[in-house]
Amino acid sequence: xxxxxxxxxxSRRGKRALSVYFVAFVALLYLPSVILLIFSFNDNTVxxxxxxxxxxxxxxxxxxxxxxxxxxxxxxKVASLTSVVATAFAVLASYALTxxxxxxxxxxxxxxxxxxxxxxxxxxxxLLMLFRKGPVQIELSLATVLVGHVVISLPYAMxxxxxxxASIDRSLEEAAHDLGASAVTTFRRVIVPLIxxxxxxxxxxxxVVSIDEYAIASFLSANSETYPVYLFGQxxxxxxxxxxxxxxxxxxxxxxxxxxxxxxxxRRGDRxxxxxxxx
Amino acid sequence: MAEIAAATSVPEPRALxxxxxxxxxLGMLLPGTGWLLLFFLVxxxxxxxxxxxxxxxxxxxxxxxxxxxxTSFSWSLWGxxxxxxxxxxxxxxxxxxxxxxxxxxxxxxxxxxxxxxxxGSWGRFVVPASLVLLVxxxxxxxxxxxxxxxxxxxxxxxxxxxxxxxxxxMSFTVSLAAVVLAFPIAYFLAFCMGTSKYRWIVxxxxxxxxxxxxxxxxFKVILTDQGLVNTLLFDxxxxxxxxxxxxxxxxxxxxxVVLLYAxxxxxxxxxxxxxxxxxxxxxxxxxxxxxxxxxAFRRVTLPxxxxxxxxxxxxxFIPTIGEFVTPQxxxxxxxxxxxxxxxxxxxxxxxxxxxxxxxxxxxxxVVVLTATTSRFLRATGGGS
Numbered sequence: 001x002x003x004x005x006x007x008x009x010x011s012r013r014g015k016r017a018l019s020v021y022f023v024a025f026v027a028l029l030y031l032p033s034v035i036l037l038i039f040s041f042n043d044n045t046v047x048x049x050x051x052x053x054x055x056x057x058x059x060x061x062x063x064x065x066x067x068x069x070x071x072x073x074x075x076x077k078v079a080s081l082t083s084v085v086a087t088a089f090a091v092l093a094s095y096a097l098t099x100x101x102x103x104x105x106x107x108x109x110x111x112x113x114x115x116x117x118x119x120x121x122x123x124x125x126x127l128l129m130l131f132r133k134g135p136v137q138i139e140l141s142l143a144t145v146l147v148g149h150v151v152i153s154l155p156y157a158m159x160x161x162x163x164x165x166a167s168i169d170r171s172l173e174e175a176a177h178d179l180g181a182s183a184v185t186t187f188r189r190v191i192v193p194l195i196x197x198x199x200x201x202x203x204x205x206x207x208v209v210s211i212d213e214y215a216i217a218s219f220l221s222a223n224s225e226t227y228p229v230y231l232f233g234q235x236x237x238x239x240x241x242x243x244x245x246x247x248x249x250x251x252x253x254x255x256x257x258x259x260x261x262x263x264x265x266x267r268r269g270d271r272x273x274x275x276x277x278x279x
Numbered sequence: 280m281a282e283i284a285a286a287t288s289v290p291e292p293r294a295l296x297x298x299x300x301x302x303x304x305l306g307m308l309l310p311g312t313g314w315l316l317l318f319f320l321v322x323x324x325x326x327x328x329x330x331x332x333x334x335x336x337x338x339x340x341x342x343x344x345x346x347x348x349x350t351s352f353s354w355s356l357w358g359x360x361x362x363x364x365x366x367x368x369x370x371x372x373x374x375x376x377x378x379x380x381x382x383x384x385x386x387x388x389x390x391x392x393x394x395x396x397x398x399g400s401w402g403r404f405v406v407p408a409s410l411v412l413l414v415x416x417x418x419x420x421x422x423x424x425x426x427x428x429x430x431x432x433x434x435x436x437x438x439x440x441x442x443x444x445x446x447x448x449m450s451f452t453v454s455l456a457a458v459v460l461a462f463p464i465a466y467f468l469a470f471c472m473g474t475s476k477y478r479w480i481v482x483x484x485x486x487x488x489x490x491x492x493x494x495x496x497x498f499k500v501i502l503t504d505q506g507l508v509n510t511l512l513f514d515x516x517x518x519x520x521x522x523x524x525x526x527x528x529x530x531x532x533x534x535x536v537v538l539l540y541a542x543x544x545x546x547x548x549x550x551x552x553x554x555x556x557x558x559x560x561x562x563x564x565x566x567x568x569x570x571x572x573x574x575a576f577r578r579v580t581l582p583x584x585x586x587x588x589x590x591x592x593x594x595x596f597i598p599t600i601g602e603f604v605t606p607q608x609x610x611x612x613x614x615x616x617x618x619x620x621x622x623x624x625x626x627x628x629x630x631x632x633x634x635x636x637x638x639x640x641x642x643x644x645v646v647v648l649t650a651t652t653s654r655f656l657r658a659t660g661g662g663s
Contacts, residue, residue: 009470009562009580011572018467025464029486029544032497035507039500047500050510089311096307100300112311115319117649119601121618122638125625126322129635134325147318154311183303212490214604219625228492235496236608245500248493255489263481 033252040246047241061243068247071230075211078142078226082149083206087199089150090157095187098165099173109162116155120215123151128219140222148216153206160205164198165191197265204262208255323642329635330356356636363436365444367416370429378440381432386647388413393589393655416444417451421535424526424613426452439620439637446600446617449531453538454595458588460539461546468547469554480551487544495608498537502527502609529611537605542598546591553587554580586659593652597645617641 010018039047043055062068090112097109115123127148131138138144168191176186192199214228221229231247234240331352365381366373391409396402419426432444464483468476486494501507504523512518526532557580565575603618610616617637624634 007470009466009572009576014572015467015471018463018471021463022467025460026483029483029540032494032501032540033486033489035500036493036497047503089314092307093311096304100304100307102301102304108308108312112315115315117597117645118642119598119618119645121601121603121621122326122642123319123322125621125631125634125638126326127318128625129325129329129631130318130322133329133631134321150314151319154315158311183300208488212492214492228490231492231496232604232608235492235499241496241499244496248490248496252489252493256485259481259485259488 033249036245036248036252039242040249042242045242046238047245058242059246062246065243068227068230071225071227074142074221074224075227078146078149078217079207079211081146082153082210083203085146086150086153086157086206087161087202090154090161090202091195091199094158094161094165095191098162109158112158113155115151116159120152120213123148124216124219127151127216131220140220142221142224142226144220145217145224145226148220149210149213152213152216153209156205156209157202160202161195161198164195168194197268200265201262204258204265208258323639326635326639329632330639332356332632356632359633360437360439360636360640363434363440365432365434365437365440367432368430378434385413386651389648389651393651394658414451417448418455419448419452421449421452421532423532424530426531426535439617439633442615442617442620443640446602449534449538449616450596450599450602453535453542453599454592456535456539457543457546457595458550458592461543461591462550462588465547465550465554469551480548483547484544487541491541492604492608494541495537495605498533498540498609499528502533502536504528526613528609530613531610534602534605534610534614534616537609538599538602541605542595546595549587549591549594550584551587553584553590557583586656589652590656593649597649600645601641 038051040058041054041056042051043057044052093108093112097105127144128140131140131144172190172194173186176190181189212228213226214232217226218229218232225233231244234244331354361378363378364375365378366375367381388409391405392413395406395409398405416428416430416432419428419431421427426445426448428448431448432441434440434444468479468483472479499506503509504525504527506527508527509518509523512524513520518524561579561583562575565579566572570578601618601621602616603622606614606616606619607622610619621634621637621641624630624637628634
């Protein structure tokens with residue numbers, strides 16, 4: 001397709017209109033982040049126009065906010081554990097689901113994806129009932145948040161791992177088997193190296209899902225607030241808003257970097273498996 | 280290579296190997312599925328137990344919740360939600376209907392819309408007709424403080440059900456707007472860009488993968504009385520400074536804008552994939568046979584992209600229908616939704632039983648919706 005000319009899909013004028021729309025769309029999409037960046041340096045106790053002058057005191061305030069720091073550390077703990085547990089479960093389950101033949105395979109695959117279509121608030125209140133009214137009373141803590149986060153990030157991990165495992169040529173395993181490797185050895189020496197990119201992106205996605213999760217954390221964290229729960233409490237009150245804006249700016253910047261990193265990793269993996277980019 | 284040698288040294292009988300393989304499969308599946316059984320299905324069972332308990336007498340609700348008393352089985356709480364009639368209001372006129380009838384008709388309309396094309400020549404009339412009937416009660420224009428509808432369901436005796444219909448309306452309008460706004464983006468990327476399109480689609484989706492709360496926070500700054508929008512209105516002289524547009528924040532309009540903004544980048548992806556996977560030769564063939572671009576788009580591109588569009592719609596509709604964070608942060612009292620009611624029942628109202636009924640009802644609706652639509656997606660070979 002030529003870069004500027006008309007095609008069967010779009011006329012020249014249509015293309016110009018679409019590109020204007022596209023530019024406006026992307027600009028609007030990123031506008032709120034830019035606004036936050038600007039206001040993070042604004043010298044005013046309320047985030048309103050007109051701008052009042054340059055300051056870094058909100059950054060300092062956020063840096064010295066001990067509650068925020070504690071909440072953030074808790075979130076990091078939960079998110080890293082969630083990503084490891086969910087990915088490990090998903091690697092095992094997706095291997096069984098793509099390589100072994102047994103009855104009810106489709107049903108089990110579907111079952112692992114169900115939490116994706118259940119609104120998180122329902123999962124949150126259901127777990128709250130299990131822990132508080134179930135056969136065993138369990139104190140709400142970071143561990144209960146972890147339980148919920150594994151439930152919601154498992155489907156994402158499955159969605160990343162199942163297609164990748166299914167795309168691996170079976171003759172590789174057959175060759176390993178013929179050469180006398182046991183199932184475990186084949187898994188460890190043949191399969192795992194091939195799915196490393198998928199494992200990495202699964203770790204990343206589960207981490208991102210967990211660290212930003214509010215519904216489950218708000219119902220199950222009790223006194224050990226995670227960072228989104230703390231943030232939520234702060235941004236509901238207007239006077240607590242300004243120190244949260246630098247936090248937002250830094251976090252948004254970081255997450256954009258993580259997204260880009262994940263994409264680079266994924267592409268490298270695609271190239272390794274000899275796939276076309278973007279599939 | 281010591282493991283390899285060890286594994287081959289002992290030949291196993293076939294039955295034993297089979298058993299070991301089955302045990303291995305089970306062992307690999309168990310951690311994940313077991314976790315979901317224990318922490319997803321079992322909890323839902325507890326929600327069910329709570330929703331079918333008798334409403335507590337004598338003791339205060341709060342005390343009963345603390346004690347975990349569930350006296351005996353009863354559908355009375357469900358009766359409270361599902362019993363009262365709802366009324367369908369069309370342009371001022373209203374008809375009272377039992378709720379179960381509404382449910383049956385809605386599912387039938389959904390199925391006819393999705394599968395109507397299989398009815399052959401009838402499909403040409405059935406699909407658009409059922410689509411219009413399905414869509415109309417939920418179509419809304421978010422303007423001012425609330426959603427404006429041409430037609431809609433409400434229930435005078437049942438605030439929760441009214442709230443539910445308002446939520447469906449909100450989710451529906453958000454999903455529809457997101458699909459409409461994202462479609463040209465996906466189309467542009469799929470058909471007008473070279474290999475750089477994969478880079479651009481990541482740039483479009485990236486905001487979706489950043490913190491949701493933080494993006495909501497940005498809107499608090501943009502939409503306040505002295506925020507970006509109002510300041511622009513002041514500076515251009517469209518509004519006087521003492522008279523800002525006050526429904527920009529804390530209204531249904533705000534909830535609509537924030538949800539739309541949050542989900543629109545994500546929708547571009549499934550539509551992009553659907554367009555990208557189309558065989559371009561079909562479009563060329565249509566043009567060679569004399570079809571105009573518009574006709575080729577209507578008869579080739581759009582039908583082929585339909586599964587992607589439906590999937591995209593559902594991807595937003597389902598998570599937003601239980602939404603309670605956005606209403607709490609930017610909706611105020613005017614932006615209260617069904618999800619907020621669930622959150623409040625488990626929070627400040629401390630009425631877990633009512634909350635359990637609301638939560639299960641929501642799951643029921645979502646499951647029926649997903650089951651019907653995923654059948655459609657599988658039938659048309661779209662989605663994964």
